[in-house]
Amino acid sequence: MLDEKMLSFYLAIIDNIEDKCKFEELYLLYRFTMLKTAENVLRDFSLAEDAVHEAFLRILSHIGKIDEIDCNKTRAFVVIVVKNISLDMLRSQNRHPITELEEWEELPAGHDTDPEQELLGKESREAFSRALSVMKKTYADVLALSIVYELSDKEIAGILGITAANVRVRLCRGRQELIRNFREGTKEHGSEE
Amino acid sequence: MDLKNNLQLKSALDDYLYGLTADLAPESTLATTMVCSERFYRRMSRLIRKAKKLEVKHSVSIHSGTDQNEEAKNDQPVNRWRKRFVLAAVIITVVLSAFSAVAAHDKITEFFITIYEKYTSIVFDMSGESAGAPDETLTEASDGSQAYNMPTYIPEGYMQTELEIYGEHALVIYTNSSEDDLIFEVNEPKNLQITIDSENTKGESIMIGQLNGFYYDNKGTQNLIWQDSECVYMITGQIGKDEMIAMAESMY
Numbered sequence: 500m501l502d503e504k505m506l507s508f509y510l511a512i513i514d515n516i517e518d519k520c521k522f523e524e525l526y527l528l529y530r531f532t533m534l535k536t537a538e539n540v541l542r543d544f545s546l547a548e549d550a551v552h553e554a555f556l557r558i559l560s561h562i563g564k565i566d567e568i569d570c571n572k573t574r575a576f577v578v579i580v581v582k583n584i585s586l587d588m589l590r591s592q593n594r595h596p597i598t599e600l601e602e603w604e605e606l607p608a609g610h611d612t613d614p615e616q617e618l619l620g621k622e623s624r625e626a627f628s629r630a631l632s633v634m635k636k637t638y639a640d641v642l643a644l645s646i647v648y649e650l651s652d653k654e655i656a657g658i659l660g661i662t663a664a665n666v667r668v669r670l671c672r673g674r675q676e677l678i679r680n681f682r683e684g685t686k687e688h689g690s691e692e
Numbered sequence: 693m694d695l696k697n698n699l700q701l702k703s704a705l706d707d708y709l710y711g712l713t714a715d716l717a718p719e720s721t722l723a724t725t726m727v728c729s730e731r732f733y734r735r736m737s738r739l740i741r742k743a744k745k746l747e748v749k750h751s752v753s754i755h756s757g758t759d760q761n762e763e764a765k766n767d768q769p770v771n772r773w774r775k776r777f778v779l780a781a782v783i784i785t786v787v788l789s790a791f792s793a794v795a796a797h798d799k800i801t802e803f804f805i806t807i808y809e810k811y812t813s814i815v816f817d818m819s820g821e822s823a824g825a826p827d828e829t830l831t832e833a834s835d836g837s838q839a840y841n842m843p844t845y846i847p848e849g850y851m852q853t854e855l856e857i858y859g860e861h862a863l864v865i866y867t868n869s870s871e872d873d874l875i876f877e878v879n880e881p882k883n884l885q886i887t888i889d890s891e892n893t894k895g896e897s898i899m900i901g902q903l904n905g906f907y908y909d910n911k912g913t914q915n916l917i918w919q920d921s922e923c924v925y926m927i928t929g930q931i932g933k934d935e936m937i938a939m940a941e942s943m944y
Binding site for chain 1: 698700701702703704705706707708709710711712713716717719722723726728729731732735736739740742743744746
């Protein structure tokens with residue numbers, strides 16, 4: 500068993516060196532950002548603490564996906580996670596799970612076809628930015644998690660606490676809304692010119 | 693057009709992400725305006741402990757893999773010498789301890805220390821007869837999860853508030869009315885690592901029935917570690933040595 504001398508030896512050799520893991524760094528760097536984000540949604544600091552705890556619990560399972568801790572991309576990532584958790588908490592608190600009901604439908608017919616082809620050659624960063632700025636935030640978040648953070652449907656589902664099928668629905672609708680907004684934006688922009 | 697690989701859309705999404713945080717004050721400013729509850733800090737420190745354990749496991753697999761060259765690159769000469777010295781001393785100590793363990797008829801046959809840049813951990817490993825033997829104390833619960841041997845004596849005022857079982861690790865938290873936590877952990881010894889912080893630590897060998905254990909007081913928090921033929925157990929709390937031993941002995 501653990502001999503006293505040996506354990507004393509072990510204990511003596513352990514350095515008082517910094518013992519922060521990646522997860523702890525994330526926590527120290529963004530806890531208040533996350534609390535503020537959650538509080539903005541929930542309007543209750545105690546609930547915001549619950550949301551942040553839940554967010555860190557989910558992030559822990561996907562910590563390997565985070566390369567750099569101190570950057571805006573990671574700050575935005577933790578904001579997306581905690582904001583979505585807070586919104587879910589707010590919905591369940593108000594007993595109006597509207598979004599889930601709205602979103603839990605079959606994928607629209609013909610979703611496999613590629614209307615995105617129409618945009619070929621017309622797209623620009625500004626046009627996409629305009630389209631994103633007016634689209635539903637839950638769709639924009641899922642698009643960002645998929646395209647920027649390169650998370651799989653299953654990973655997004657784990658992070659947001661929804662089913663993978665629901666992620667696919669949001670992605671599909673997000674793309675459709677993006678294209679719709681893009682077309683409208685392009686028209687308006689064209690007429691202004 | 694493939695939206696997923698569209699660089700313009702990626703750039704636009706970067707703008708979107710920037711917009712998400714643009715209205716938020718910097719973390720340092722927010723820190724001055726918020727006061728978190730004790731409960732929040734307690735829950736988060738538990739989560740961080742869990743993260744550290746996971747990271748230790750991950751780091752072990754990396755260290756045994758292809759990242760060894762990178763580790764060597766970062767290894768400073770002073771650390772290298774220190775590690776060599778420490779490892780040599782550890783090997784001697786482990787050998788001596790193995791003899792004393794055999795003499796005491798302990799079933800523990802192997803454990804070793806691993807020293808990394810940022811932490812040191814003790815690795816328990818169950819080998820020999822008991823390793824592959826059918827498990828008598830770990831029974832299968834009705835839901836298929838492992839049911840662990842638990843203390844039947846809990847210090848007065850404490851009640852079980854949390855139970856987490858993940859993989860080969862079980863964690864039970866007992867809390868009293870002052871919200872002091874008493875943590876009981878069970879680990880299956882195979883490939884188990886325990887990280888110990890030695891700062892301001894006093895330790896001593898104690899007996900739990902016929903089993904050897906190690907007790908230490910670290911910054912006002914007491915810890916008791918012991919191992920029987922099946923598992924490694926750890927109690928952490930502020931209840932004092934006698935109560936900890938009483939808890940441990942109630943399991944046998």
